[in-house]
Amino acid sequence: MNRDANRPAVRATAPTFSPLYRQIKDFLVASLERGEWGPGDAIPSEGELAQRFNVSQGTVRKAIDEMAAENMLVRRQGKGTFVSTHDDPRSFYRFLRLLPDDGVAVPSASDPFFCETIAASAEVAAALGLQPGDPVIHVKRLLSFAGETVVFDQIYLLADLFGGLTLDALRAGERSLYSLFESDFGVRMINAEERLRAVGADSESAGHLGVGVGDPLLLVERTAYTYGNKPVEWRRGLYCTRSHYYKNDLG
Amino acid sequence: MNRDANRPAVRATAPTFSPLYRQIKDFLVASLERGEWGPGDAIPSEGELAQRFNVSQGTVRKAIDEMAAENMLVRRQGKGTFVSTHDDPRSFYRFLRLLPDDGVAVPSASDPFFCETIAASAEVAAALGLQPGDPVIHVKRLLSFAGETVVFDQIYLLADLFGGLTLDALRAGERSLYSLFESDFGVRMINAEERLRAVGADSESAGHLGVGVGDPLLLVERTAYTYGNKPVEWRRGLYCTRSHYYKNDLG
DNA sequence: AAGTGGTCTAGACCACCGT
DNA sequence: CGGTGGTCTAGACCACTTG
Known part of the structure; x- marks a missing residue:
């Protein structure tokens, strides 16, 4: 130096x-x-x-x-x-803030069921620093705690970084998504920003989460960044908070 | 030493x-x-x-x-x-995470309209480390951004620390609540934990916030601590997120 | 015992703020 | 200018892990 x-x-x-x-x-x-x-x-x-x-x-x-x-x-x-690695609970296990009411953390199960390359909407493009119409990979998945489905995520990834991502790859193994991203694509999420709102369930979400249309859900929009604060993922999650809550520490 | x-x-x-x-x-x-x-x-x-x-x-x-x-x-x-002081924006202005959609932070106006000493419910007692029935001060207030009422807070304070708190004292001045607490009662909030859920508006909240009963609201339950992680405040806030969102950085 | 991070020192000098 | 926090050094020693 x-x-x-x-x-x-x-x-x-x-x-x-x-x-x-x-x-x-x-x-x-x-x-x-x-x-x-x-x-x-x-x-x-x-x-x-x-x-x-x-x-x-x-x-x-x-x-x-x-x-x-x-x-x-x-x-x-x-x-x-x-x-740091997302495999290591003590460093990179800090992105899912949803906990069951009884407070006992439970391993979550991810069930991806959709994965296609699409053209970015204006909203997705803005979040990822793209032009509308640029290719992004669209993933849908459900997350469940102890057998109960509590999250419906729609995930948008930069297509040039995650080219070749398939549903089969997503389904393989027990790893978290970010763990898979870092090992299979060399993309490490190092921080993220979330925006939370309360919304009424639409019919698709209601179906996935087993609630009625219009029932209150926690909407969590996340932009995740790699090194250099480069946005590489945007996701829109709907959380059912009947028996779970989103925990936030104001340090 | x-x-x-x-x-x-x-x-x-x-x-x-x-x-x-x-x-x-x-x-x-x-x-x-x-x-x-x-x-x-x-x-x-x-x-x-x-x-x-x-x-x-x-x-x-x-x-x-x-x-x-x-x-x-x-x-x-x-x-x-x-x-640190809550008067100083650069240190203790980090508890209200609600922002307008356009991103421009706006000074918020607090309108307290209720302040009485009551017996703690089981829920409040548990959060504050009290016995049910112990005295707590119950404050209700509305928060508005740019004239629009967006938060309905119900606040519970340890009665032995905040004895003598009155509605008039709360209404006086432009200071934030925590600023008032630290200057008038010597109690400094140094950190807090929040639990977020989406719920349907009850009639009281709906009235205050100008939404329909059952409309989705963001429920924010906060326990705030002074030195030594001693809980001194518990609050239950209902946030209207039609044109505002709760921001959280996952660092 | 060797190697790593963690603590502590004594002192030098720099950047910033006020008078 | 003097005072304060901020940087940097060279070296000593401690605590923890592994062989």
Whole structure:
């Protein structure tokens, strides 16, 4: 990272001061983006990175600290620092916020039943940064907790990133969707934004969720982003909240 | 903080290792709890605290870092470190997640219209750690954005902390409720948990919000905590999401 | 025992804010 | 200018994991 040469140069072109640790972080993020280290892999130790960048260990630590806080990396004392993976419950199991009323988390079962490439609607295009009519992959699936169907999701994916996705691939295995996306397509969801509303069930949703048309459902619209805040998925989920609730911590 | 004497003692009684910076943090949190420094006040500088505790500045920094991450303190480069206050938009303006569809945040107007001390129901008692029948203060209020009423809140407060709260006090001034609570009662809300559901409007809510009975509303149940994760408020809000949505970032 | 992350120090210097 | 938070270093030592 050659701080003596690099820092003045950076500051000359950018009046916005960028500390060394942030430059290192940016480099590491770019490395993740390039797939230098895959999900679940250990990255080099702090000491080795410090040597490689010619900085002190504390500076590397601060870069890694931020990335860990953003859920890109996971630190494990005595073992190393690892690239987050959706397979690991302790890092990337934080996207489904629906819990049963009794509070006991239960493994959910995904049942995808539709997967086709379609032309993006205006709404989907806007969310994904596309032009209306651009190709997107449309997936429909149901989610159930303990045998009870509680979510009807309609998912839209960038077609150029998820080309070749089939219903059979979606049905195979027990993995979560994001786990499959990262292992089969190299696309890692690192954060997302959700917009929630209460709506009345339409006939399709009512049928899937076993409620009456017009019954209240929780509408959850999610845009999910990979590295660099690039949107790659938009989904519209309808949650039946008769015996489940959406949990949110205001930290 | 006398690390040479304190650390071995701590480790002897507690096999769970507690680093120095965490002991300092605990001390600072306790000081905030005791009201040593009030909302908006500057706490002593890092250097002074380091001297006082007989540790290095870096150790104090780490303690403060954690507290800043938990929104108890706000750092301002060149000025100092300050106790968070709900008056300051940049720290404690993060509890109302409802936004208009057009995305432009608008100041909200609170219209409280009911305030009485009542006996806690089983539901309220459970949320606040009370016995059913214990006294709580029940507040009802409406929230409107740009003249449109969008939220009907029913708020339950620990009677022993908020004794003397009146409708007149609630109506006075432009401050948010939490701002009033912290300045008039010394109770600072530092975090909260919300549970969301979609429900059909009952007649009271429908009347307040200008929707039909049975129309879908977003039910938001919130438990709010002060220092030490002590629950001090429980509220049940009904949000009309016809032209507003609840925003949540999955970070 | 070796290797990793985690804590702590003492001191230097930088960026930002006020006077 | 002085004071405050922010960055960075070089090195010591501790805690945890694995062989």
